[in-house]
Amino acid sequence: MNDSNFIHSGDEKKSQVQSMFDRIAGRYDFLNHFLSLGIDLYWRKQSVKTLELQNGHVLLDVATGTGDQGFSALKAASIEVVGLDFSFNMLELAKKKIDQRNLGERFQVVQGDAENLPFKDNSFDALSISYGIRNVGTISAALSEFYRVLKPGGRVSILEFSEPEGWFFGRLYRFYFDHILPKLAGVMSSKSAYTYLPESVRHFPDRSDFKALLSSEGFQYVKHRDLTFGITAIYSGVK
Ligand SMILES: C[S@@+](CC[C@H](N)C(=O)[O-])C[C@H]1O[C@@H](n2cnc3c(N)ncnc32)[C@H](O)[C@@H]1O
Numbered sequence: 530m531n532d533s534n535f536i537h538s539g540d541e542k543k544s545q546v547q548s549m550f551d552r553i554a555g556r557y558d559f560l561n562h563f564l565s566l567g568i569d570l571y572w573r574k575q576s577v578k579t580l581e582l583q584n585g586h587v588l589l590d591v592a593t594g595t596g597d598q599g600f601s602a603l604k605a606a607s608i609e610v611v612g613l614d615f616s617f618n619m620l621e622l623a624k625k626k627i628d629q630r631n632l633g634e635r636f637q638v639v640q641g642d643a644e645n646l647p648f649k650d651n652s653f654d655a656l657s658i659s660y661g662i663r664n665v666g667t668i669s670a671a672l673s674e675f676y677r678v679l680k681p682g683g684r685v686s687i688l689e690f691s692e693p694e695g696w697f698f699g700r701l702y703r704f705y706f707d708h709i710l711p712k713l714a715g716v717m718s719s720k721s722a723y724t725y726l727p728e729s730v731r732h733f734p735d736r737s738d739f740k741a742l743l744s745s746e747g748f749q750y751v752k753h754r755d756l757t758f759g760i761t762a763i764y765s766g767v768k
Pocket residue numbers: 543546547550561591592593594595596597598613614615616619641642643644658659660661664665666
């Protein structure tokens with residue numbers, strides 16, 4: 530597959546990603562649930578469990594998009610969520626959903642950059658990011674910011690697509706991601722966004738390299754857990 534249409538690191542990647550999400554925001558939720566056959570709800574719930582949230586905690590959900598990871602976390606305990614994203618249009622949809630669910634007291638959104646978080650050191654009890662870390666310009670810059678804003682003892686949970694390691698699922702996955710998904714998405718939304726998806730997953734570090742990045746930013750007890758034959762993984766650590 531031609532890999533030349535997208536930039537996979539740095540500031541140029543950031544502006545490309547930001548305008549892409551601004552463009553597809555209106556169709557994002559539908560496509561998300563449709564193309565994942567609804568399994569994303571289960572994946573999100575597993576990520577929330579990893580955070581071991583307790584009543585009174587404040588969670589930062591980075592790259593919150595239309596807010597689904599935050600909504601999942603709000604079901605787990607009596608917590609507050611701050612959702613951060615740099616796409617104005619994704620956040621407008623998150624705000625609408627927060628209002629519809631009457632969650633304005635517990636879920637606030639902020640426009641900002643994952644690599645330069647507008648929060649003081651040691652501000653949050655927990656931090657989540659779902660399908661966002663693959664999209665940032667410089668992964669280590671974002672992880673360093675996550676570490677900075679977490680309180681000591683705070684947990685990070687990172688949900689991200691990964692390439693299945695088994696031969697059979699590996700091939701099935703690549704066929705779906707490279708051929709079926711961009712065609713389906715092309716009919717309903719923006720083909721380029723769903724060509725970017727498999728390409729960006731391929732450019733994402735493998736499991737052990739990504740865990741090494743988390744450790745090098747200072748996180749302890751770093752581990753990963755594969756979900757659904759390894760098409761998604763949860764990476765976690767503690768400050
Ligand atoms: C695939 S969506 C995931 C949204 C949501 N977390 C979910 O699970 O549905 C990726 C989101 O990351 C956001 N994003 C990417 N890079 C970012 C950055 N550097 N700072 C803030 N948000 C970013 C995009 O705007 C987009 O809303």
